[in-house]
Amino acid sequence: MMTDNDRFTDELPSNCRSQMDAMEHAVRAEDFHVAGLSDETCRKVQELEGRLSQDLGRRISLVAYEDSRR
Numbered sequence: 001m002m003t004d005n006d007r008f009t010d011e012l013p014s015n016c017r018s019q020m021d022a023m024e025h026a027v028r029a030e031d032f033h034v035a036g037l038s039d040e041t042c043r044k045v046q047e048l049e050g051r052l053s054q055d056l057g058r059r060i061s062l063v064a065y066e067d068s069r070r
Contacts, residue, residue, distance in 0.1 A: 023063075031067065031068050031069055032065040032066060032067055032068060033065065033066065033068045034063070034064065034065060034066075035064035035065055035066040036066075037064055045062050045064065048062065049061060049062055
């Protein structure tokens with residue numbers, strides 16, 4: 001079953017995918033996991049992604065991780 005995240009990942013250029021994979025590996029090695037954000041916080045992140053994308057003229061995506069040891 002393909003998730004929305006899988007579809008998004010498939011749309012990334014190969015250099016972004018490899019960087020994302022390397023970052024995910026490093027984050028997992030440091031005992032971090034994707035942060036559980038409230039709907040309001042997700043909305044703020046999406047707004048910032050939109051502003052950054054517009055300012056830079058590129059599609060920008062932000063990812064939030066949190067330390068799972070806390």
